[in-house]
Amino acid sequence: MAAERIDGKRIAAETRAEIAEKVAAMKAGGVTPGLAVVIVGENPASQVYVRNKHKACGEVGMYSEVIELPEATTEDELLSVLAKLNERADIDGILVQLPLPKHISEEKVIHAIRPDKDVDAFHPFNTGKLMIGNPDFLPCTPAGVMVMLEKSGVNVTGKNCVVVGRSNIVGKPMALLLLAANGTVTVCHSKTPDLAAVTREADILVVAIGRADFITGDMIKPGAVVIDVGMNRRADGKLTGDVDFASASEVASMITPVPGGVGPMTITMLLENTLRAAALHHK
Numbered sequence: 197m198a199a200e201r202i203d204g205k206r207i208a209a210e211t212r213a214e215i216a217e218k219v220a221a222m223k224a225g226g227v228t229p230g231l232a233v234v235i236v237g238e239n240p241a242s243q244v245y246v247r248n249k250h251k252a253c254g255e256v257g258m259y260s261e262v263i264e265l266p267e268a269t270t271e272d273e274l275l276s277v278l279a280k281l282n283e284r285a286d287i288d289g290i291l292v293q294l295p296l297p298k299h300i301s302e303e304k305v306i307h308a309i310r311p312d313k314d315v316d317a318f319h320p321f322n323t324g325k326l327m328i329g330n331p332d333f334l335p336c337t338p339a340g341v342m343v344m345l346e347k348s349g350v351n352v353t354g355k356n357c358v359v360v361g362r363s364n365i366v367g368k369p370m371a372l373l374l375l376a377a378n379g380t381v382t383v384c385h386s387k388t389p390d391l392a393a394v395t396r397e398a399d400i401l402v403v404a405i406g407r408a409d410f411i412t413g414d415m416i417k418p419g420a421v422v423i424d425v426g427m428n429r430r431a432d433g434k435l436t437g438d439v440d441f442a443s444a445s446e447v448a449s450m451i452t453p454v455p456g457g458v459g460p461m462t463i464t465m466l467l468e469n470t471l472r473a474a475a476l477h478h479k
């Protein structure tokens with residue numbers, strides 16, 4: 197039987213409607229949550245992401261400001277932009293779109309964002325708080341996956357959860373969130389021997405390895421829940437995930453499509469974090 201589709205677009209729309217209500221209540225109390233998005237250079241994919249973030253803020257009633265800096269911006273110039281945003285009372289959240297030009301240190305930039313405005317949750321203060329189970333902000337993509345599981349009635353407690361990929365943005369924090377939800381978690385990656393033997397044990401399989409159609413139906417346990425975080429462009433121009441949807445959906449019980457799965461949830465969680473930052477700033 198074909199797997200049930202987990203509809204990220206629908207879940208994102210529902211969650212954004214809830215956020216819009218909370219923004220309206222906050223505005224009635226005189227506070228408008230504000231997000232600053234900084235982009236350096238002209239990476240076309242980054243420009244699309246930034247535009248979508250700005251638009252999403254407007255749709256839930258938040259203030260947002262896009263700061264576009266030229267490719268030649270120096271590290272010091274960017275750091276001084278961030279220092280000003282750190283001090284502004286109307287800006288609750290700050291996001292610097294990655295990747296940055298090669299002459300700018302991502303690490304220095306991430307460290308320069310005030311942790312209480314770090315709505316990406318990339319600052320070591322926030323990754324540390326996540327590690328010890330006391331986070332202020334959850335990293336957007338993994339948090340979006342957890343909301344999708346919850347809203348699809350998937351209980352993580354006691355389940356074998358396998359995360360494929362170990363990036364700082366997705367794989368590692370994903371493992372921590374599944375662990376916090378009482379899953380038994382395995383992280384595997386490109387150097388794992390016999391990866392299929394590991395993925396076949398997963399009741400919940402989250403894939404974020406960045407390779408098109410990498411996980412096929414024969415690597416999935418019958419009845420598993422499959423979450424595809426991948427976003428790859430095929431030679432024919434079509435978007436595809438890290439999971440081969442056709443073969444996987446013959447085996448899984450539930451699966452996220454690409455596009456229309458995890459993608460719409462990531463920006464939703466950014467809105468959630470901005471709201472949270474505003475609440476922290478106006479206690």
Ligand code: GUN
Binds near residue numbers: 336365
């Ligand atoms: N580039 C790709 N994904 C992300 C993200 O989640 N946050 C930021 N700041 N940049 C990104």
